[in-house]
Amino acid sequence: MAIWPAQWLGLVLLVSVWGSSAPASLLRRLGEHIQRFQESSSLGLGLSPGTVAIPKQGWLEQPLDPFNASDRRSFLQRYWANDQHWTSQDGPVFLHLGGEGSLGPGSVMRGHPAALAPAWGALVIGLEHRFYGLSVPARGLDMAQLRFLSSRHALADVVSARLALARLFNVSFSSSWICFGGSYAGSLAAWARLKYPHLIFASVASSAPVQAVLDFSEYNQVVSRSLMSVAIGGSAECREAASAAFAEVERRLRAGRATQAALRADLVACGSLNRAEDQAEMLGALQALVGGAVQYDGQTGAPLSVRQLCGLLLGGGSNCSRSTPYRGLRRAVQVVIHSLGQKCLSFSRAETVSQLRVTEPQESGVGDRQWLYQTCTEFGFYVTCEGPRCPFSQLPALPSHLELCEQVFGLSASSIAQAVAQTNSYYGGQTLGATQVLFVNGDIDPWHVLSVTQVLGPSKSALLIPGASHCLDMAPERPADSPSLRQGRQNIFQQLQTWLRLAKDSQVRGGI
Template identity: 45%
Template sequence: MAWAHVFALDCLLFQCLLGLTDGGRNFQMLKRKVLQFQEVQAMKEFYLRRMMHRGEAAVDWNPPIESYFRQPLDHFNRQNNATYNQRYWINEEYWKRPQGPIFLYIGGESSLSKFSVQAGEHVELAQSYGALLVALEHRYYGSSINMDGLTNEGIRFLSSQQALADLASFHRFLSEKYSLTRNNTWICFGGSYPGSLSAWFRLKFPHLVFAAVASSAPVRAKLDFMGYNKVVAESLSDPVVGGSPKCLDAVTESFRTVDQMLKAGNTSQLEKDFCSCEGLQGSEDYTEFISNLADIFMGTVQYNGETSDRDIRRVCDTMTRTSLGSSYRRLMAINQEYLQSMSQTCVQNSYQKTLEELRNTSLSLVGVGERQWIFQTCTEFGYYQTCEDESCPFSRLLTLRSELDLCLQLFGISAKSVKEAVLFTNEYYGADRPKASRVLFVNGDIDPWHALSVLHNQSHSELAIYINGTAHCANMGSSKPLDPPALKRAKEEIAYYVGEWLKAAKKND
């Protein structure tokens, strides 16, 4: 088979699909770019591996199975007969039938693709332990959504509890499809929000899944997540990843200057200096403008090194380059670099246009589900990254109130309801003291989300790995020769625990 030709077609298809995604705020644009980069890297790794082994294995190789199965829209009300079709993938390539384990990759707030069962740490582990690889796309994301799913009426069945029930239903479906028994040990994997789902699936359904790896999992819901930008500030000053105290000071000073200019009403200069697509029309646009600038730094820290053109070292190099002039002018340079990297000519700072985009209920079957995720923050998690604390290097305009207003304007959800939802989520799952067993929490100290995860061993079987110098979900990628030593050791430790779990499962049988 002409593997290079197939790779080119898949790359082209994926890039075309991404082109259908609407523009958004800076952080969302960066997240899309990271997802695109990761997908292309997964393609390259997969096809390189196939070409290396085509002489010995290509004849027997079967491509992943992509299919759908019907799920109840509401698992908790059997009087509601509504359903939706949930997408899944299966890769049988490494499975040692009939008693090999099942490795479940859990989807989250974006679409999945066939590479969810073809590349990554969990795929390498499946190869080592002879596992069947399966991946389940999250309800309401990607193609796993009904046509009316994004309407205010239709979206109400989107929740982590429903998603966990989907996983339980999928467990039964797959067990019947492959005649699985207790001898087939299930281990689930997930990163970020799916990392939380991975831990919670083991917590709530211990009879179905034997163990879980939860990477960068923010299991503690938090209304006012001030700690996010505290970690961003620490990372910008951390020399291990190319930061420095001078860098942090320059960032803080530059945002102070911008705040002063906004307060003085000098918006025309800011619009010109930072390439705003339109004029700033009042306080809501000011917040949107500041948020877009802060997103560049927040996104760079969260996804440090995830793309070839953006990391903390490069950002801090620009922010400490005195030849560019004042810290304000260096911030202008950062904004220009960002626009160039995103192939944009200006920044959309209109709050009303953001609302229009987020009120759009037409479906996009690829990329990040922004409207859906905001709904989940309003009804379950909070996670609002504010800047009202002195440790935050950005603007004090990034307030909790501005975030909560979005819930009201998009979904009619009051601030009081959001607060109650966050409290319930922590009561329901146990926050960062979930009291589960055979769960491995993996975090990097550069990742701002580690502040809401489990960082220390809770018991002999609820364990934590904390990786120095790594960012969000860094352990989940395929192994690379240039992986830092701390990341290599963490991957070895994860593989060890997976092996120990499989041994323990055999003893239990």
Template identity: 40%
Template sequence: MSDVLTGLLTNKDVLLDPEGRVLWRLKERHRKLQEQSVQKLITSEKLLSLVTEGCVQQKLDHFNAQDTRTFRQRFLVNEKHWQRPSGPVFLFIGGEGPISVYDVVAGHHVDLAKDHGALLLALEHRFYGDSVTPDALKTETLVHLSSQQALVDLSVFHQFISSRYNLSRANTWISFGGSYSGALSAWFRGKFPHLVYGAVASSAPVKAKLDFSEYSQIVGSSLQNEDIGGSVKCVAEVQKAFSVLEAELMTGDSSGVARDFNCCQDLKNEDDKVELVQSLADIFMGTVQYNEEGVLMPVRELCALMTNTSGRYSSYERLVKVTQVYRSGSGQGHCLDVSHEAIVKELMDTTRERGGQRQWMYQTCAEFGFYQTCEGSSCPFSGMVTLSTYTRLCSELFGMSQNALLQHIAFTNAYYGADEPRASRVLYVNGGVDPWHALSVIRDGTEERGETVFITDTAHCADMSNRRSSDRRSLREARQEIGRRVSSWLKMAALNST
């Protein structure tokens, strides 16, 4: 099939990251684009000079009094908007990656800090970024990487900041976070309600689940959502393309497929073929998850490519074209490494602390699951990506069986309440396009059971970004509603403290 594509493929450079984890790379790109979007503002207003960086000493194991080992946890402070001495404290909780200056100088929570005279803080998650020990990635040390330990880190940090800045009950704390850190924001309020008065949890997957098949289902429904440029035809073409791809891999010339997608090597075995399929599916998943956030192309453009019948190209050939567009937009200039053996080797490397992939893989195995399978009839991609694709990695990397994974997930949901939380004054914000909303709280809440904002036509964590003229009306209204909720909490706290 490669010969047919001679006229379509004009660039010999390649496409995806060498680890084959496109979604992870897109998440990092999303972060960089956010930072770049406010770089001029940071420079012009000399905001860097207003940010203080420091470290707080944390116990490696908060739950073992006999273990005296510690590590240094990084944090950032911005006092520019703080109205001393009684102004509130807005805490941005770090997730599965390093924190940056962006977290205390830009974003919707920073806009709210300006309105309310708040002290801005950001705390990096243990074992990510620079908040690591020398042997952090060894499996025997990773046992101390958990959301439970992270919440106690937050409580220690609360005490540390309160002492350093001479804070009192008059300084109301509100926590903010998105995605995994959004879940941490909700859980911090639930487990330490005496420390944080209210919490905003954006795109927060608070329900752990081993087989997260809903992710692919929502990607499929979003690809046919006409409000964001999708169509039934788009999904049909995507399914057709992956069906042809799967047939070629199973019964045809897999070496020709490897050439079509410019793989670094021939597809040696079934695992390599699954890695290829997952990498290509990730492009569509990332397009939906970050729709209109500038990371890749929006759903409208992707579907226009997949449904373009002006040329003589088949759906499979248009899939190749999509990967070309991804390559040119993401700046990837190397071949696509789909070697399962190489990917496992990378994930077993215990010297690459800052990347975060091994740490996050451990957390999914030890607490959450979140494995994005695609085995049902509604799958828009390929059924080759099964649950065992992921659970085998838990066994290979950390020696965890699937039965152990099920036990870990059951504990997580019992400990936090899954999608039926019991904490008050937690605002769950979700986008209807975002596949992660399936594991969050999206129903209408009550004061006793939390509150919700659902934005039908926006994607992952869109509400957390800076305001843009291109923002949808629904997103602008959602930010206004978030602002009203935060204002009401602060007024309530002021009344309670008098």
């Protein structure tokens, strides 16, 4: 089942302007903003008639429960196709997997893997993840439906989509299918090769956190280290300024109602900061803001780079007053909310819970309810800041994260811990047994510590790019790209060349 709409660009330009600003939500909104900015900017370069083929949007009818043949319910899963470089039916297919958000036409038009397609005459297809974007089952997001949302269900979709798309596009049986993905979708790419090696020839997994973890305290440890990296504009003074800024925020929270009111105005909060739980939400969101500057450092569309953030925190000079870091953090908040198109930031825990309980899908949103459900039932990934190496507020954040799973879904802390352990047991964590997978990471990206950064064997490759942030290798190329990033992309190209040569040799041997 395929649908080809005449107008698609409007979908690219949608930017979420929700008021929710829980820590994880703010990071996800930054990621969505950057993705949409890059897609709209790059696609806009070639929209004059005849200059570039418009990507095709289609829909596949997928079983809601692929593990129960007697269940006849189904949903429509969206995909995008770019066949402008596809030279023959036996050419390779680059399957770009979507993750925890909407997948737009830019996934098959610009950046990686689309930039790699011309060299091999590849067909590029982007597959949106079930329950995200427009690929949401008709009955919505209630608990009865969400039990069909998991990485295992998503991998089953990859299998049925791969078979259906091969028929739809008349792809040769001898064609090599290579999965690409970034972040959670990068994990899916690696797991697709692990679980279905007879259908997926190889995978490129960018910034893929294949190790599930309940307490992700290492996230802020990497943020702290990256804030001191001179190569990206950080310094020891910047790291200390970040600590001083958070200390000043906490001092003002304790100083009384009048000072709290001034703090609320400084940080453009939508409501009061009287409740302890709302104060914790605010501190967590500020940590996410600083973490986002590191996670998305140097990316087109990112509101703040590490260099810019450090410039704000240090006030542009060496003789900084005690209040300079606080004023810099306040300015950083203003920059980010302006970039996201929001008037204020909500730090209300009650509002966060209320929004996460909404079961109607948000077409232009990033799927907060769905992703929270996946973290509660599979991955954890809860960013905390309790150790001495964390430069931010020392708060017992893990109980708050676990309580959110209870408040929204009724899931206990023990069940979440058990789910994380089961995920690692099922996929193998950082020692997964898949071959012909290339793991690509940046060493300033906080998520690289949950990925694979060392070569595990002759057919289990890993690439760690100095100074690169989260999924930066997948972004469109720019003149300002660092030599290490350019070399990293060249290494990806060479690995694909090796794999596809292997596939061709295998076909020749098989035909003799």
